[in-house]
Amino acid sequence: MAAAPLYCVCRQPYDVSRFMIECDICKDWFHGSCVQVEEHHAVDIDVYHCPNCDVVHGPSLMKKRNNWHRHDYTEPDDGSKPVQAGTPVFIKELQNRIFASGEEILIRMKGEQVTPRYLERHGFNYPIGVTEMEALGLKLPAPTFSVKDVEQYVGGDKVIDVIDVARQADSKMKLSEFIKYFTKSHRPKVLNLISLEFSDTKMSELVEVPDVAQKMSWVENYWPDDSFFPKPFVQKYCLMGVKDSYTDFHIDFGGTSVWYHVLWGEKIFYLIKPTPANLALYEAWSSSPNQSEVFFGEKVEKCYKCVVPQGTTLLIPTGWIHAVLTSQDCMAFGGNFLHNLNIGMQLRCYEMERRLKTPDLFKFPYFEAICWYVAKNLLEMLKELREDSCPPPTYLVEGVKALIGALKTWLKREVTEPTSEVPDNIRPNHLMKELTKEIRYVEVREEEKKQERRLCQRHAPKVPSNLDILEQHTREVLKRLEVGPLEEVHGKLNKVSTASAAAAAESLEDNHLRLMLVNEKVASSQEPWWSSPNQCSRLEHREAPQHQRRLQGDKSPMDSQGNSSSEAWDNQGLPSPEMDYQYCDPSMSPPLHPSKRHAPNPPPISNQATKGKRPKKGMATAKQRLGKILKLNRHSRVFV
Structure with a gap:
């Protein structure tokens, strides 16, 4: 068996871990540490002379610098080459x-x-x-x-x-x-x-x-x-x-x-x-x-x-x-x-x-190896969370999904590139199967929760709209209000006796029924008006003394300064939460007998309920009915 060749002044065999440089004269190789030449200095040497050749041929020749903007500073600087990073x-x-x-x-x-x-x-x-x-x-x-x-x-x-x-x-x-x-x-x-x-x-x-x-x-x-x-x-x-x-x-x-x-x-x-x-x-x-x-x-x-x-x-x-x-x-x-x-x-x-x-x-x-260790530990974590009925955080679920995909790719790659970093104590296929099962369980539970939320929303009691509440309120008013010789029956106004009208008037003495605007929605309440929250705007009609403005159904509400306050209402005819109105009629003319009054025939009103169409007979909107009532009872005691 031939002996390994020896190099350098130390006469040692070649060592891949040590930097070496070749002498351009004798063609022998030397360890940089033995001849005091650092690796980063070697690139600056144009012609290297070892210690033995240095005595005869002189010192080594160094490269000449020709530029300051290129990695190879010996390139001629003709101004055409771009600047390189680090120079x-x-x-x-x-x-x-x-x-x-x-x-x-x-x-x-x-x-x-x-x-x-x-x-x-x-x-x-x-x-x-x-x-x-x-x-x-x-x-x-x-x-x-x-x-x-x-x-x-x-x-x-x-x-x-x-x-x-x-x-x-x-x-x-x-x-x-x-x-x-x-x-x-x-x-x-x-x-x-x-x-x-x-x-x-x-x-x-x-x-x-x-x-x-x-x-x-x-x-x-x-x-x-x-x-x-x-x-x-x-x-x-x-x-x-x-x-x-x-x-x-x-x-x-x-x-x-x-x-x-x-x-x-x-x-x-x-x-x-x-x-x-x-x-x-x-x-x-x-x-x-x-x-x-x-x-x-x-x-x-x-x-x-x-x-x-x-x-x-x-x-x-x-x-x-x-x-x-x-x-x-x-x-x-x-x-x-x-x-x-x-x-x-x-x-x-x-x-x-x-x-x-x-x-x-x-x-x-060993990046792949640690990923296998992590996958094994995350599997145990997911199992514990499931047993404790605790849903895992979203970042962990998404991370495990990505990890499963990567592990599958690496296993397939092992067929052509056998550089396995799978730890010996891990069964890769079983581990991926169990991880996938846990992720599916999480996804199923999440889907069940979504369905439960949908069912709750579907079977939840329907919240009445503003117009529905106003319609219901108007119907109650029509039934109890003094309307002269008229009353509402099945959506129509029919004549009634004076006695019944008088009884209706008496029943209104203690009537405090009103509407409230709560969280931008109209709500009815039977509570006394003084118990309402301050932030709720009340639509209430009470008996007004003569020094106050009287009810006038065919004009816009007036604010405390006598200005029209119609801009304080929204497009559904609801009051603004910031304002509290009291309806009064400023007219001082004597009231007409009901038989002398013109039959009310208001024009069709375009709103959310009618969508611009004339309402059919017996299907007048709540807004129209309320207006009809107000006109008919211009000078009557009105409680709404």
């Missing part, structure tokens, strides 16, 4: 752009207000800004905590991923090398560190995530300790960026929600709502070959600028598209979490990542 020219233009204010969409809250209960009731659909940290549950080091303290707690030998901002490219280096770079006054490059997860280090003891993230997190609540898959560590990140660091528009992996706290310095977030249109534009932009040359904030209707100063916590919901500019040297802490409130959006973001062929390094670890 010095781009950063300057970004700072001069005008955006919608983040205050339009940012919800300002106190730490004690940001709770799972609040988000479950009101939803978690807009960013939340917190400046008063008390009761938020967030524990952090003091603002004097420095980058050197990070090195002390995490360890300088830890290999980290940093971003060369001007090229928007990743490279690996030791944390100790990054700290040296950060503390130098002269920085030839802009490097940004945003992926230092420290849950497995000593620094983890210094940080506790906000209670709302801890209590809602899928990983914290549903990930079993005996899982075959390693537990995802995405809860605690330390972000260290120098001035002008920039991260282009993105959605956090797996559609996770995220919390950020600026310990010192300042960050600027450019936020875009995850509407269906914006998500479609984002996916098209992410897959386009000229993505770095197009500023995504200009492709959408609105992009919001949100400045996050020192001591402020920002929570960003699922799916929000955002870019970040570090306006001054900054240290921030943050974390990602999946939760039950936006399951559908989380799944949509994950599927988008698959279509965009996002590298596993930038995806949520």
Whole structure:
């Protein structure tokens, strides 16, 4: 068996995890750490000379800068190529752009207000800004905590991923090398560190995530300790960026929600709502070959600028598209979490990542596995709610529906892409069947409730209309009122004896029957007029002394100043709730004998009952009948 070839001055075999560079003279390969060449520096070398060749051929030759607006700064600057994201020219233009204010969409809250209960009731659909940290549950080091303290707690030998901002490219280096770079006054490059997860280090003891993230997190609540898959560590990140660091528009992996706290310095977030249109534009932009040359904030209707100063916590919901500019040297802490409130959006973001062929390094670890764990736990939750006769919240029902669809898709995909993340202790088909059964039960119960509501509405006693009440009231008046030699029989006015008329007059002495307008509806009441509520307008006719205006049936009611008050009535002839009328007749002429009076023959009145047509004989409207009564009894004692 042949021995593995040896490389570098250390004469070690090739190690895929370590950066290596080839000498352009001797063609040998060297570990960057052995020859003091950082990965992000290697792209600046045009011709590399190893330490041995350097003695004979001189130092390595560096690339010449020809522009400040392209990722490849060696391209000739002919003025025809557009500016690319992250370059010095781009950063300057970004700072001069005008955006919608983040205050339009940012919800300002106190730490004690940001709770799972609040988000479950009101939803978690807009960013939340917190400046008063008390009761938020967030524990952090003091603002004097420095980058050197990070090195002390995490360890300088830890290999980290940093971003060369001007090229928007990743490279690996030791944390100790990054700290040296950060503390130098002269920085030839802009490097940004945003992926230092420290849950497995000593620094983890210094940080506790906000209670709302801890209590809602899928990983914290549903990930079993005996899982075959390693537990995802995405809860605690330390972000260290120098001035002008920039991260282009993105959605956090797996559609996770995220919390950020600026310990010192300042960050600027450019936020875009995850509407269906914006998500479609984002996916098209992410897959386009000229993505770095197009500023995504200009492709959408609105992009919001949100400045996050020192001591402020920002929570960003699922799916929000955002870019970040570090306006001054900054240290921030943050974390990602999946939760039950936006399951559908989380799944949509994950599927988008698959279509965009996002590298596993930038995806949520074991996303499908945790979805299976969540499905198992949500099944138990739905069963308990059903046994307790408690309907599950709508967001949970919709989330489980989306989850069932995703799980079915993943199972079908296993046939052609065997990358199973189904936990061993879960029976996938049985789980989906049981979940579907619970959702159907919820839907059946909801449909039964709707039918019950319909039946209640159908069999509920019919509420009489204003006109029906007025008609009934008029009939009672016709039966009891003194109408001279006339009375109503079967809808007609017939002659009666004088004795019966006199008896009717006597019976009216204690008559207090009246109409009331309650909640814009006419209602009758037998209660004394003085017991009526103040807010009810009363239509009442009482015996008026001579110094008051007398009843005049053929004129509009008059207000207390003698003005016509017909405008106070609505189109159904009902009084306004704000006014209380008393009907009197100002005429002083002697009354005519009933036999001398003209027979009343009023013109047809167009109203809601007749719809503009002349009413048939014996079917006069309540309004017409009331008018007839008033004219016939112009000078009589009238109680209505």
